Amino acid sequence: MAPSAEEFRSRIMTIMADRQAAASASPYDWKVCVGAVSAAQGEFEKIAVAGTAHEYATAVIACLERLRDTYYDPDGEYTSGRSDIGTVVEKIREALKSVSQ
Secondary structure, eight states: OOOBHHHHHHHHHHHHHHHHHHHHTOSSSHHHHHHHHHHHHHHHHTSOOOSBHHHHHHHHHHHHHHHHHHOOOTTOSSOOSHHHHHHHHHHHHHHHHHHHO
């Protein structure tokens, strides 16, 4: 049985927590990485939990892709933070595929 939008939101929250921990442990530009994941979390929290899990996940992914495409932290020596947001998006896509099968 497919999860509800609320249940899928819990999965995304776990992904965000995992990525935040990974960003904090980054040996390069950890502040930039943490900031990028925090920005993704902020945008994610603005999205209303509605519809099916697939509809909700699609809305979250679209929002985070827009953020990724415009995000730039000039403080990074090795990263702008975009790749961290991209990783969050990919993890959400993977989670969505696992529930869609």
